[in-house]
Structure formats: C-alpha cells, structure tokens
Amino acid sequence: MNQTENTAIVLRHANYRDNDRMLTLLSPTRGRIDAMLRNCRKPRSHNLNAGELFALGDYMLYESGGHVTVTSVHLIETFYPLRNDYDRLTCGIYLLNLAEAVAEPEQAEQELFMLLLHTLSRLTFSDQAQKPLLAGFLLHFSACQGFKPRLNHCTCCGRTLPEEGPFFFGSEEGGVLCADCRTRKDQQPLAAAELRWMRGALASGSASWVDTPEAYAPLAILRDYVERRLNRRIRSVPRTGG
Template structure:
C-alpha cells in the first residue's frame, strides 16, 4: 500500500552505508519513522530532501513492520536557518521540545501547522524575539490542552486583568489572587499583570505575531520561570546538555 503526503523532517540518521532513517511529522499521521533505502546517495529520488527542517512531499510505501520512502520533492528547505547560528539555535530548541512532547494523533494537525509557521517565521523575520523558544513552548502546551487558562482567579473568579498580581500553583495548575487562600504545600510562581497578559497574548496569537511583543524584563522573567516549572512538573521535561530529557 502507498500514500503521498507532505511532512516535516525532524531527524535523519544513517544505517549501513547508503541507507537512512527519517523521523517525520505529518498533519494526518503525527510522528513516525520511515526508511530511505539508498537515500544517502540518491540524487534522483531524494534530491535535497533528507535534511532536518525540510518540508517535503513524500511518496511512502507501508509494510507490516515499517514505512519506506520511495521518493520526495522538496517544498521548503528553510535554508536561512542553517546560515545564521542565532536562528538555527532557536529552531533546534523548538524542534527538540516538539519531539519531546510526543504530540498524539488527535492534536497532530494543530501541532504540525504551528511548527511549520514557527519555522517560516524564524526564516523570514528580520530579528526574531529572543523569547521565541519560550513562546513556542507555551503555545504548544496551550494548544495541546496541557496549560490551563489564566483569565481569572480560580478561587474567587476575579478577572486577571483586574488584579495587580497573582500566584500560580504549579502542581494544581491554578491561578490565585492575593485575596484568596493558598494551599499549604506546593510550588508557587508569582505573576504580575504584565506576565499574565503576555501568556494570554501568546496563547491567542501565532508565531508571526510574537515579534511584536515587548515584555519588560520583569514580566519576561516571570513568564520564563512559570514555563520552566510547569513543563518540568506536568510534562516531565527539563533542558539538560542541549536537549530536553524526561525526568
């Protein structure tokens, strides 16, 4: 059985002398691995296709044990990412988080479109925000239903825009205003109004709009601490030695 579809190349590895395995992500199938036999030397079937960050239209043969890539046609290589170390670093950070989250089939289309837009934005923008990888993590967590909304206090219901600051209880995923009692135990992150607004903006906007966000150093620091603690506790991921590892 054969099928054709566009997919993003997440990782490429070699086995034997001229064969390669390729980790792909498509909007219909999510993440899967396929083999490109002869792919390391084939200029005819996979010309310019088997590189990380490439968006490729593949023809795939399915078998009982594995998928085989028959041929590919490059749609977008996002070449500028490889030419500029700053952009490349941000793209790699986003990609490693994306892989580590292990998005299920039900959320594949939204995740695929987000990653594609993120790569296009990093390629096109004059100067991507230094917080781009953090925005990406927050957007993935929100889109996949991991991160709760922070529009109001979970205790009294006061809108977050009406309170000067609040605390986020990491373990329970609840936002609490100063007037509401806190649980005795747990990890708390203090958030000012600007940090809460920033998260709301990231949740509702796409990567192409993130360059317009200009948070203060304080709001950026609170946002970063919130994401770090939330991802570590709820997704079991931490950044160590250049990659995300399961805790």
C-alpha cells in the same frame, strides 16, 4: 502495494548503514511516522536535503510488514537559512524536539503541525526576537496538547485575579495563583506584564508574539511548565539572551 503520499516535516534523523537514514516525520494527518530514506547520504543523491532536519515535503511512503520506506520526495522547504545562525538553529531544534515528544503514530496533529511551520518560518525568515517566539510556541503548544494554563482565575481558589497582582505561576497546578494560594517556592512570581503577554499571545493566535515593556514573555516559566507536563527535559537548550 501500500503507497501513500504524506506532507510531513523531518523532526529527527539517525544514520543507518553506509548511506541510509531513518527519519522521524511529523504528518498533520498521521502524526509520527518513522520511515527509512535510502541512499540519501551519497554525495550526489537527489534526496540529500529531504533527509535533513526541518525538511518539509511530500513524502511518498511504501509500507510493508510494519516497515515504512520513502520512495520519493517532493521537497517544499528546507528552512536552510536557520543553519547560518547557531542560536536560531538551536531554537529550531528545540521546537522539533518538543513536537517529537508528543507525536504518536496515527494520531492527527493538525494544529501542532501548523504551529511548528509558522514558528519555524518566522524563526528562519523574519528577524523577530527568539524569546517571544519560543514563549508563544510553548503557550500555543500547551493549548493544542490540552493543557492550556489558566490565566483569568486563580487555579486553586477559582477567584477572579486582581488587576495588578501579585501573581504566581504554579506549574503543577496548571496556571496562575493568587497570593493567598501560594504555598511553595516553586510557584514563581509572575509580573503583571508577563500575565498580560500570555493573555495577549493566546488571544492573538500566531500573529503577534512580541516583547514590549508593557507585556513581556515569561519564557523560563513556560519552559518549566511545558517540560514538567511532558515529564521530561527537552534537549537542545536555546540561548535567547534573557
């Protein structure tokens, strides 16, 4: 018997046979786990909710011959209210897709796991605006995946950036550029308030990603940066009203 208990969240599911589902789980200690959940689609199955996206629980897994089967689940949270708001649901699925894009089997993802839970909780249970939530997630996601953008010195020439710009963001270069180093149109202009927001959001952990007129979240720039680094476009495009 090779049975283990794993706290994990469901990133993806695919229906299998009449009543089963293949789950893609994210575990903080083991990274991605693909596991079969049997009979979860029967109407009165007690595992109905454990096979849904966002389900967070303690999954008891039985592993044999390269196959993993869920034997029981203690469900902790379903993030159910997300389903009542289409835009927030789409954002949530986008976060799951980002996590799935980087999760590898047997590769611990403690930081990513906590970032995902914190962000999903705020998306579900607070009325915080989606745009800074998503942008904050993307910024911290890049940090925990090892490609935090450079924000204090020009990524090309290394000089300290001037107080009020002009600034540009180079997705390929991995950070902010000074005006002298901008050579291409895809190095997008970055407002001083956007640079302030990114510095603040990185410094403040996950506590306070909010938009203000003085500091606002450059969501489009961060999406482009992260998706280029991952070398793929992430499905489920969130609408955030700007």
